[in-house]
Amino acid sequence: MTLFPMSLAPMTLLALAFVPAAIWAYLLVGRGGFWRCAERDDRVGLAAAGLSAWPDVVAIVPARDEAEVIARCIGSLLRQDYPGRLSIVLVDDQSTDGTARIAAEAAAAAGGADRLHIVGGTEPPRGWTGKLWAMRQGLAHVDAQASASALVLFTDADIAYAPSVLRRLVAIASARATVLTSLMVKLRCTSAAERWLVPAFVFFFQMLYPFAWVNDPRRRTAAAAGGCMLVRRGALAAAGGLERVRDALIDDCALGALMKRQGPIWLGLTEDVHSLRAYPHVADIRRMVARSAYAELRYSPLRLAGAAVGMAVTYLAPPLLALLARGPAQAAGLLAWAMMAASFVPTLRLYGRSRVGALALPSIAAAYTAFTLDSALEHVRGRGGHWKGRFQAKTRRGEARGT
Numbered sequence: 001m002t003l004f005p006m007s008l009a010p011m012t013l014l015a016l017a018f019v020p021a022a023i024w025a026y027l028l029v030g031r032g033g034f035w036r037c038a039e040r041d042d043r044v045g046l047a048a049a050g051l052s053a054w055p056d057v058v059a060i061v062p063a064r065d066e067a068e069v070i071a072r073c074i075g076s077l078l079r080q081d082y083p084g085r086l087s088i089v090l091v092d093d094q095s096t097d098g099t100a101r102i103a104a105e106a107a108a109a110a111g112g113a114d115r116l117h118i119v120g121g122t123e124p125p126r127g128w129t130g131k132l133w134a135m136r137q138g139l140a141h142v143d144a145q146a147s148a149s150a151l152v153l154f155t156d157a158d159i160a161y162a163p164s165v166l167r168r169l170v171a172i173a174s175a176r177a178t179v180l181t182s183l184m185v186k187l188r189c190t191s192a193a194e195r196w197l198v199p200a201f202v203f204f205f206q207m208l209y210p211f212a213w214v215n216d217p218r219r220r221t222a223a224a225a226g227g228c229m230l231v232r233r234g235a236l237a238a239a240g241g242l243e244r245v246r247d248a249l250i251d252d253c254a255l256g257a258l259m260k261r262q263g264p265i266w267l268g269l270t271e272d273v274h275s276l277r278a279y280p281h282v283a284d285i286r287r288m289v290a291r292s293a294y295a296e297l298r299y300s301p302l303r304l305a306g307a308a309v310g311m312a313v314t315y316l317a318p319p320l321l322a323l324l325a326r327g328p329a330q331a332a333g334l335l336a337w338a339m340m341a342a343s344f345v346p347t348l349r350l351y352g353r354s355r356v357g358a359l360a361l362p363s364i365a366a367a368y369t370a371f372t373l374d375s376a377l378e379h380v381r382g383r384g385g386h387w388k389g390r391f392q393a394k395t396r397r398g399e400a401r402g403t
Contacts, residue, residue: 010329017329020317024339032210035203035343037350039211039268041183046171054084054170056149057230058142062121062134063103063157064093069276071106076161078112086115086166087149089141090157091134093121099157117141128246129385129392131226135251136242142233150234156227159185162272169230176215178266179235180259182224182252184211185273189351191280196357198279200364201289202269203347208296209253214260214267222260226252228273235262249295249385249392269350286371291385293375304376308369315340315365337362 059077063070077088092100100118107116119141124133135154142148173181189198209223239258248254259265279285297303321333341358348357378384385392
């Protein structure tokens with residue numbers, strides 16, 4: 001006796017069983033090949049870059065209580081083998097842990113004290129998220145310079161760069177004539193929680209925003225990865241500046257959409273830019289996802305319900321059918337589960353994880369669904385978008401709190 005025939009007619013069960021199989025067939029062949037992890041910075045042809053002179057670049061680093069990681073970030077930027085001039089603007093966003101002092105010491109140790117400029121950040125005005133307001137203050141500092149750089153690298157404070165990264169970023173921007181060039185940094189994958197949950201975060205992000213579609217000027221799909229975004233200042237100004245996205249909790253994708261209206265953008269994976277942010281426990285990853293998951297659904301209960309049902313049909317139904325059904329319905333469940341696992345393998349390989357872990361994707365997806373529901377609950381409680389003492393999700397009036 002099986003579970004499913006007790007509650008569903010055999011033909012109805014069979015019809016339902018083919019839904020997840022059809023979904024995974026589409027995801028494999030019709031969603032820009034997102035799962036292949038093919039859009040990478042080391043696979044971009046740069047022969048046509050044709051740079052006779054390397055433009056000046058200024059890196060803007062918003063930092064709020066980043067004492068543990070800021071030295072590595074600043075040091076890695078100052079050690080870039082970039083042929084042009086690189087300067088750094090650190091916006092110290094009201095830190096209380098000595099972030100600015102540690103950054104200055106790291107710059108001096110790297111012999112680049114004259115290339116680091118520290119701006120004291122202020123409390124974000126109503127309608128601005130904290131990070132975007134810090135970025136805006138850094139950009140205002142750059143705009144005030146007599147010879148402001150044409151290229152701005154917006155980078156998080158918990159990011160470390162290999163020496164060749166900036167040269168490659170600028171070369172890609174030149175070869176592709178992009179107004180925004182972004183890298184999905186390699187996330188930390190050390191603790192047990194990270195090893196099980198982090199690769200799936202990258203997998204889901206690529207599914208939502210297939211990088212090949214992002215990089216295709218003919219498609220409307222747009223996104224960026226906020227840890228590393230090289231932007232043309234002129235194009236950003238023409239788009240209306242950061243003011244246009246000031247309340248966006250998912251600021252990188254909002255900026256990607258804004259910039260793609262100005263010209264081509266490019267987003268890719270990399271092995272040479274690493275996140276230093278640690279997520280030692282499942283609860284840490286839950287908080288990271290819950291901070292913005294409901295914003296991705298535009299704070300809509302209807303979208304939330306649809307997402308939960310969609311996750312159940314796409315990820316949970318295949319193993320249930322494979323284990324509990326019989327006949328053609330079981331075969332359809334096995335097929336869907338096999339396609340799901342196969343699609344996850346390239347991301348696991350990127351993170352040095354065993355391909356056997358691909359079979360666990362249904363349970364991992366269930367965890368992310370729970371994190372998303374928690375995100376909605378936190379929003380209802382008035383605690384949405386929490387980051388270092390600030391609750392930044394939009395209020396019912398449609399504004400970011402700013403505090």
